[in-house]
Each structure stands twice: as structure tokens, then as C-alpha cells.
Amino acid sequence: xxxxxxxxxxxxxxxxxxxxxxxxxxxxxxxxxxxxxxxxxxxxxxxxxxxxxxxxxxxxxxxxxxxxxxxxxxxxxxxxxxxxxxxxxxxxxxxxxxxxxxxxxxxxxxxxxxxxxxxxxxxxxxxxxxxxxxxxxxxxxxxxxxxxxxxxxxxxxxxxxxxxxxxxxxxxxxxxxxxxxxxxxxxxxxxxxxxxxxxxxxxxxxxxxxxxxxxxxxxxxxxxxxxxxxxxxxxxxxxxxxxxxxxxxxxxxxxxxxxxxxxxxxxxxxxxxxxxxxxxxxxxxxxxxxxxxxxxxxx
Amino acid sequence: xxxxxxxxxxxxxxxxxxxxxxxxxxxxxxxxxxxxxxxxxxxxxxxxxxxxxxxxxxxxxxxxxxxxxxxxxxxxxxxxxxxxxxxxxxxxxxxxxxxxxxxxxxxxxxxxxxxxxxxxxxxxxxxxxxxxxxxxxxxxxxxxxxxxxxxxxxxxxxxxxxxxxxxxxxxxxxxxxxxxxxxxxxxxxxxxxxxxxxxxxxxxxxxxxxxxxxxxxxxxxxxxxxxxxxxxxxxxxxxxxxxxxxxxxxxxxxxxxxxxxxxxxxxxxxxxxxxxxxxxxxxxxxxxxxxxxxxx
Numbered sequence: 001x002x003x004x005x006x007x008x009x010x011x012x013x014x015x016x017x018x019x020x021x022x023x024x025x026x027x028x029x030x031x032x033x034x035x036x037x038x039x040x041x042x043x044x045x046x047x048x049x050x051x052x053x054x055x056x057x058x059x060x061x062x063x064x065x066x067x068x069x070x071x072x073x074x075x076x077x078x079x080x081x082x083x084x085x086x087x088x089x090x091x092x093x094x095x096x097x098x099x100x101x102x103x104x105x106x107x108x109x110x111x112x113x114x115x116x117x118x119x120x121x122x123x124x125x126x127x128x129x130x131x132x133x134x135x136x137x138x139x140x141x142x143x144x145x146x147x148x149x150x151x152x153x154x155x156x157x158x159x160x161x162x163x164x165x166x167x168x169x170x171x172x173x174x175x176x177x178x179x180x181x182x183x184x185x186x187x188x189x190x191x192x193x194x195x196x197x198x199x200x201x202x203x204x205x206x207x208x209x210x211x212x213x214x215x216x217x218x219x220x221x222x223x224x225x226x227x228x229x230x231x232x233x234x235x236x237x238x239x240x241x242x243x244x245x246x247x248x249x250x251x252x253x254x255x256x257x258x259x260x261x262x263x264x265x266x267x268x269x270x271x272x273x274x275x276x277x278x279x280x281x282x283x284x285x286x287x288x289x290x291x292x293x294x295x296x297x298x299x
Numbered sequence: 300x301x302x303x304x305x306x307x308x309x310x311x312x313x314x315x316x317x318x319x320x321x322x323x324x325x326x327x328x329x330x331x332x333x334x335x336x337x338x339x340x341x342x343x344x345x346x347x348x349x350x351x352x353x354x355x356x357x358x359x360x361x362x363x364x365x366x367x368x369x370x371x372x373x374x375x376x377x378x379x380x381x382x383x384x385x386x387x388x389x390x391x392x393x394x395x396x397x398x399x400x401x402x403x404x405x406x407x408x409x410x411x412x413x414x415x416x417x418x419x420x421x422x423x424x425x426x427x428x429x430x431x432x433x434x435x436x437x438x439x440x441x442x443x444x445x446x447x448x449x450x451x452x453x454x455x456x457x458x459x460x461x462x463x464x465x466x467x468x469x470x471x472x473x474x475x476x477x478x479x480x481x482x483x484x485x486x487x488x489x490x491x492x493x494x495x496x497x498x499x500x501x502x503x504x505x506x507x508x509x510x511x512x513x514x515x516x517x518x519x520x521x522x523x524x525x526x527x528x529x530x531x532x533x534x535x536x537x538x539x540x541x542x543x544x545x546x547x548x549x550x551x552x553x554x555x556x557x558x559x560x561x562x563x564x565x566x567x568x569x570x571x572x573x574x575x576x577x578x579x580x581x582x583x584x585x586x587x588x589x590x591x592x593x594x595x
Contacts, residue, residue, distance in 0.1 A: 015500070016499055016500035016501040016504075017419075017500050018419070019415040019416075019419045019421045019424075021411075022411045022412055022414060022415030022419070023411075023412050023415055023416075023427070025408035025411060025412070026408050026409065026411070026412040026431075026471055026475065027412075029408065029464075029467065029468060029471065030430075030431075030434055030468070030471065033442075033446065033449070033464060033465070033468045034434055034437065034442065034468055036445075036449070037441075037442035037443075037444075037445035037446050037449065038437070038441060038442055038445075040445035040448070040449070041441060041442065041444060041445050044444065044445065098317055101310065101313060101314050101317065102314055104310075106307065106311075108311065109314065112314055112315070112318045114578060114581060115318050115321070115322055116318060116321055117577055117581070117584060118321070118322065118325060118574060118577070119321055119324075119325070120577065120588075121525050121529070121570065121573025121574060121576070121577045122325065122529070122570050122573065123528065123529035123530075123531065123544070123545040123569055123570075123573075124529060124531060124545075125529075125531045125545035125546070125548060125549055126328075126529075126545060126548060126566040126569055126570065127324075128549075129328075129548060129549075129552075129562050129563075129566055130324045130325070130327070130328045130566070131324070132552075132557070133327075133328065133331060133559055133562070133563065134324065134327065138342045139339070139340060139341055139342060139345060140345075141327060141345050144344075144345050175321065175324060178321070179321065180588060183584060183585050183588060184585055184588065184589060184593060186585075187585040187593050187595050188593070222593060225589060225592055225593070226589070229588075229589065229590075232436045235438075236438035236439070236440065238439075238440065238531070238532050239531045239532065242531075242532075242535075242549075243531075243549055257438060257440040260440050261440065264444060264536075270444055270448075273444055274444050274445070277438070277440045277441045277443070277444060278441055280438050280440060280441060281437065281438055281441040284436060284437075284438055285433075285436075288436060298592075
């Protein structure tokens with residue numbers, strides 16, 4: 001009866017019984033500042049910019065053909081995938097190993113687990129700075145340690161040498177985000193049932209066997225989820241590269257997002273920068289959709 | 300039992316070593332921030348502890364002291380010129396205002412949407428959730444260029460309000476998914492009981508269910524604050540004169556050299572709020588980082 005009287009005052013879609021008023025603020029914000037810019041990007045990518053006259057002309061396929069023929073794009077795709085796969089595998093393996101190490105209720109381990117989370121709150125730009133300082137070729141603590149161990153020569157600074165620069169950035173990323181993997185893996189380990197492990201140890205399984213045949217399969221869903229979240233964030237990496245190497249030396253660390261940034265800031269070719277950025281988006285969507293389908297990730 | 304004891308001691312030592320490796324860069328950065336210039340830039344050896352601690356770097360970057368005072372007895376000259384170039388007070392204030400306002404805005408509008416998605420069954424709710432999720436995975440670079448134009452046309456470029464909106468945009472999907480998982484934890488019978496007692500949907504949300512997930516809301520807000528406080532790309536593209544702390548720090552690196560003392564002082568100061576907050580929300584951290592997919 002109460003509902004009847006309310007319905008007469010307001011149309012139903014304006015009452016709190018209807019999802020519309022609840023979803024309206026979020027939806028409008030995401031459409032205006034999220035969806036519309038993507039479509040705007042697409043629109044921009046259909047214009048050819050003349051660098052001399054700074055005039056733009058509607059030529060829908062121009063930028064996309066340029067993109068496919070641009071060697072820097074293909075290099076950037078390769079660097080982005082290399083970066084993502086290397087950093088992701090290191091973070092996953094380290095994260096799982098450290099989680100296994102810290103997964104105990106013994107004294108002192110709670111504090112250590114809390115300390116492990118600290119890198120997560122450091123602004124990535126500051127992380128970049130921390131590692132720049134430690135990599136410095138004359139007074140950096142990492143560089144000097146490597147000199148002492150004869151693993152590095154002062155003539156080839158870590159971030160200034162093409163073959164090591166990407167690794168320099170990956171180390172910073174691994175430092176900051178391995179704790180993310182550790183936390184998720186710890187949560188997964190803590191949620192495992194005890195019975196299968198007790199049964200396995202009674203049957204004489206070694207701890208390695210129970211890890212491979214029990215822990216890993218039971219954790220597969222959580223591992224897939226962590227890999228998805230981390231993988232997407234790695235793929236759109238920008239902060240570390242911008243701060244630490246600014247895509248250099250040369251273009252040795254130029255990822256797709258960094259290249260889009262370079263086109264935007266240095267040549268002010270907004271239509272082409274949008275095209276590169278959209279290519280990143282397309283690659284992220286395709287790769288993550290395949291991953292979600294194959295590994296059946298659910299949120 | 301000797302081997303058991305040995306094993307547990309070894310495990311403890313290895314764990315300590317691992318944790319030290321992960322804490323070291325922060326500790327080193329903090330240590331650098333209180334070193335005098337001569338100790339930071341010592342080219343002969345790495346200075347670890349043998350220096351006179353000084354708070355000069357903090358005086359300049361956090362309290363806005365004059366740079367020239369510190370340089371009077373130093374022969375090293377580098378970095379950007381201008382008296383206020385290393386004054387981080389404006390940046391800290393901007394970062395705080397932007398992080399607090401965007402956290403507030405995000406939490407409120409995400410709460411509304413999360414409640415509806417958790418409680419009101421409607422056609423397309425699954426599709427809506429997928430759309431929200433896809434927003435989380437959208438690379439910011441894909442929207443930033445048009446966003447610069449849109450913001451310019453709306454007069455939001457280089458304003459606090461503009462960055463508040465941008466950070467809200469980035470945080471909404473995360474906050475919404477986390478909050479929905481907290482709402483899902485509250486049995487739906489509670490809503491039904493409240494509504495049988497005569498509460499409207501909104502009263503039920505505001506007076507009954509919200510107080511039950513206070514802890515979850517706090518955790519979500521903390522994560523939003525940290526994401527906004529540490530955000531770099533949007534702030535870099537959308538502002539020129541307003542500089543958030545992460546962007547401000549990168550301006551201390553110049554072609555003539557990097558002011559490591561000032562960088563490490565402002566950088567260390569920028570880490571502290573996050574440290575305090577993350578220790579407060581340890582219990583909900585995993586749920587937050589996985590957007591509610593893993594409950595802890």
C-alpha cells in the first residue's frame with residue numbers, strides 16, 4: 001500500500017526503488033570523461049595533420065596506415081611485450097616464493113608481512129627517483145656495489161646503456177609490485193583447506209610434490225587473477241619509463257604509452273598520438289579478453 | 300628436532316633478508332634526505348652513516364625555506380634557478396586538496412552505484428559491471444589527449460577541480476567494485492526486514508546497510524586517497540602550474556644535474572601519508588587490490 005501512494009507522486013524511475021538514480025552520477029561521469037574521450041580519440045585519429053601548416057585534414061586511414069608502417073611502433077610493441085612478460089614472470093615467481101616463505105604464524109612474521117606492503121604506497125614517480133639515485137654512475141649504491149663485484153663497468157651506466165636500461169626499469173617495477181603478488185598469494189595460501197595436505201603427507205608426498213600437485217592447482221584461479229591485473233598495469237607502463245629513462249637511450253626503453261607521450265609532447269601531433277594511444281588500448285583489450293577466456297577469470 | 304629448529308631459524312633469516320631488500324630503497328632514500336650535500340655527492344665512495352645529519356633539505360622543500368641559505372658554504376651549484384623552485388609547500392597542499400576531494404567524491408558516488416548493483420536486480424546489470432571493469436583496464440593514455448582538449452574547453456585545464464574529476468574518474472571503477480563486494484557481504488534479509496518495518500530504499504541504504512560496512516568504506520577511501528596521491532600521468536598532462544607532489548619532484552631533475560637532497564626530502568615526505576594509511580587498512584588490502592575479487 002505504501003508503494004502505491006509513493007508511485008502516484010513520482011514516476012517509478014525517479015524513486016529509490018529504481019536503479020537509475022543510484023547509477024546516474026557514476027554513469028554520467030564515466031560517459032562524459034571516460035567513454036566520450038575514447039570516441040574523441042578515434043575521431044582525432046581520422047585526421048591527417050600537416051606539420052608545416054598545422055592544418056588538419058579528414059583522411060580516415062592516414063594515421064592508421066602510418067601506424068602500421070612506423071618501425072618505432074613495432075619496436076615499441078616489442079619492448080612493451082618484453083617488459084610486461086619479463087616483469088610479470090619475475091614478480092609472479094618471486095611473489096609466490098616470498099608468500100610461501102612468509103606464510104606462517106610464527107613470531108615476527110606478521111611484522112615482516114606488514115613491512116612487505118610498504119613499497120606499494122610509494123608514488124611510482126618517487127620509485128623511479130629512488131632507483132635513479134641508486135643507479136647513479138658515480139655515487140649510486142647499486143652501481144658501486146656492482147662495480148665492486150666486477151659485474152658492471154663505470155663506462156656503461158645501467159640506464160645509459162641500451163642492453164641494460166630496460167632491466168634497470170624492470171628492477172624498479174619488480175621492487176614496487178612484487179609485494180602486490182606476495183599479498184595476493186598469501187591470501188590464496190591462507191584460504192587453502194588443510195585436509196588434502198594432511199592426506200598427502202600421510203601418503204608420503206614430499207613438500208615439493210604437494211606444492212606442485214596440490215597448492216598450484218588450487219591456487220590457479222587466484223594466480224590467473226593476479227596475472228591479469230598486474231599484466232594490464234604493466235602493459236600500460238608509463239611512470240617509470242618517463243621518470244627514469246625518458247624512453248632512452250635512443251629508443252631502447254620506449255614502450256607504447258611512452259611513444260604516444262613522446263608524439264604528444266615533442267611533435268604535438270595530437271591525431272597521431274591518439275592513434276598510438278588507441279593502438280595500446282586495442283592491444284590491451286585483445287590480449288586481456290583472450291586471457292580472460294582461456295583462463296576463465298571471474299570477478 | 301635439531302634439523303627442525305635449524306630450518307625455522309633459516310626461514311626466519313631468509314625472510315628477514317628478503318624484507319630488508321624490499322625496505323632498503325626506502326631507507327636509503329630517507330637516509331639521503333638527511334645527508335649534507337657533500338655526503339650525497341661524494342664521488343670517491345658511497346657515504347652510509349658517517350655524516351652529520353641535517354634537515355636543510357626538508358627546510359627548503361617542505362617548509363619553503365630559502366635555497367640560498369644552504370648553498371652559502373657549498374661550491375656545488377646546479378639545478379633549476381629561482382628562489383621558489385624547490386618549495387614543495389604548494390604541491391603538498393595541491394596534492395592534499397585533490398586527493399581528499401576526489402576520495403570524497405569517488406566514495407559517495409561509488410557507494411550509490413555499488414548499492415544498486417548489489418541490491419536492485421535489473422536487466423543489463425552484468426553488462427554494466429563489465430563496462431565498469433573495462434574502465435579500470437583502460438590505459439589512461441587512451442583518454443588523456445582528448446581529455447586535455449575537453450578540459451581546455453570547459454576551463455578545467457590546470458585547475459584543482461579538473462584533477463579532482465580526473466582522479467575520480469580513475470578511482471571510480473576500483474571503488475565501485477570493492478564497495479559492491481562489501482555490500483554483497485551484508486545479507487539481503489537485512490534490507491528486507493528494514494523495508495518491512497517501513498523504511499524506504501534510501502533509508503535502508505543510509506541508515507541500515509551503510510553503518511554495517513563502515514570498515515569497508517574506510518578501506519576503500521584510503522585506497523582511493525593513495526591512488527590519487529601517487530598518480531602521475533594525468534597530473535603531468537592536465538596541469539602546468541598546479542603541480543602535484545610526484546610531478547613536482549620530477550622537476551628537480553634538470554639537465555645540469557639532479558638535486559638529490561631536495562628530491563629525497565620531498566620524496567620521503569610524499570611517502571609518509573601512504574605508510575600511515577596502509578598500516579591502517581592491512582585487513583582489507585587484498586580485497587582492495589583485487590577489486591573485491593578476493594575476500595580477506
